[in-house]
Amino acid sequence: MSLYIGKWTAKVKNSVLQLDGATFEVLVVRKKIKNMYLRVKPDGQVAVSAPLRISDKHIIDFIRLKKSWIIKQIQKQDTRRQSTAAPNTVWWLGSIKPILVEVGARNTAEMRGNAICLTVKDRNSKEMRDDVLEQWMRKQAAVIFNEQMNRIFRQVFAGYDIPMPKLYLRKMKTLWGSCTPSKNKITLNTELIKYDIRYIEYVVLHELTHLLYIHHDDDFYGFLSLHMPDWKARRTELNNHSGRVEF
Numbered sequence: 001m002s003l004y005i006g007k008w009t010a011k012v013k014n015s016v017l018q019l020d021g022a023t024f025e026v027l028v029v030r031k032k033i034k035n036m037y038l039r040v041k042p043d044g045q046v047a048v049s050a051p052l053r054i055s056d057k058h059i060i061d062f063i064r065l066k067k068s069w070i071i072k073q074i075q076k077q078d079t080r081r082q083s084t085a086a087p088n089t090v091w092w093l094g095s096i097k098p099i100l101v102e103v104g105a106r107n108t109a110e111m112r113g114n115a116i117c118l119t120v121k122d123r124n125s126k127e128m129r130d131d132v133l134e135q136w137m138r139k140q141a142a143v144i145f146n147e148q149m150n151r152i153f154r155q156v157f158a159g160y161d162i163p164m165p166k167l168y169l170r171k172m173k174t175l176w177g178s179c180t181p182s183k184n185k186i187t188l189n190t191e192l193i194k195y196d197i198r199y200i201e202y203v204v205l206h207e208l209t210h211l212l213y214i215h216h217d218d219d220f221y222g223f224l225s226l227h228m229p230d231w232k233a234r235r236t237e238l239n240n241h242s243g244r245v246e247f
């Protein structure tokens with residue numbers, strides 16, 4: 001299977017990726033980050049987030065190096081779109097939940113048995129339904145993420161002279177989480193609520209570990225391996241499920 005990269009200049013954020021005669025768009029976004037990130041979006045678009053000063057050649061070589069992974073992810077996204085195309089469903093903690101909609105005096109949402117029930121003022125407003133669902137999932141994410149962070153912090157970090165960090169939630173495109181030790185702040189991606197609790201645990205422990213070890217060095221990974229021996233498997237599974245990867 002061959003890989004061809006179209007013309008790429010510093011002023012162009014989009015390029016062309018051809019795989020076996022099929023053409024795919026490649027989006028490059030340069031931002032103030034240290035590492036390069038690669039993911040395949042649900043629509044099959046290949047997206048690269050790169051540091052501001054990295055060369056175009058480095059980005060092209062990076063994509064060529066990961067061509068087998070890109071091909072597999074595009075195939076997985078095609079399969080995923082087919083398996084999750086059913087309307088009125090949503091991913092929730094690693095499983096697909098049906099969505100029930102009913103009309104009521106105010107917009108609310110709740111879990112009823114195995115389904116998520118939305119009560120909306122206007123049943124025909126997709127924007128209203130989506131907003132109610134997103135707000136409810138964000139609130140649930142805040143509860144679940146806080147529970148996991150508090151539990152892991154008590155179990156792993158209680159013996160260290162560091163305070164409990166503040167938790168912030170954000171919807172992010174390229175990161176599952178981030179840690180700012182100077183502000184004692186951890187930010188988690190709200191999209192994590194869609195995935196199995198094992199992956200949430202991994203991301204939480206990863207970010208908490210940065211309170212002790214700022215950089216991804218041997219000490220950082222040694223600490224991670226000590227307290228979660230299967231963290232590599234969890235990271236790989238999470239990235240495979242979501243179609244994104246960090247290098």
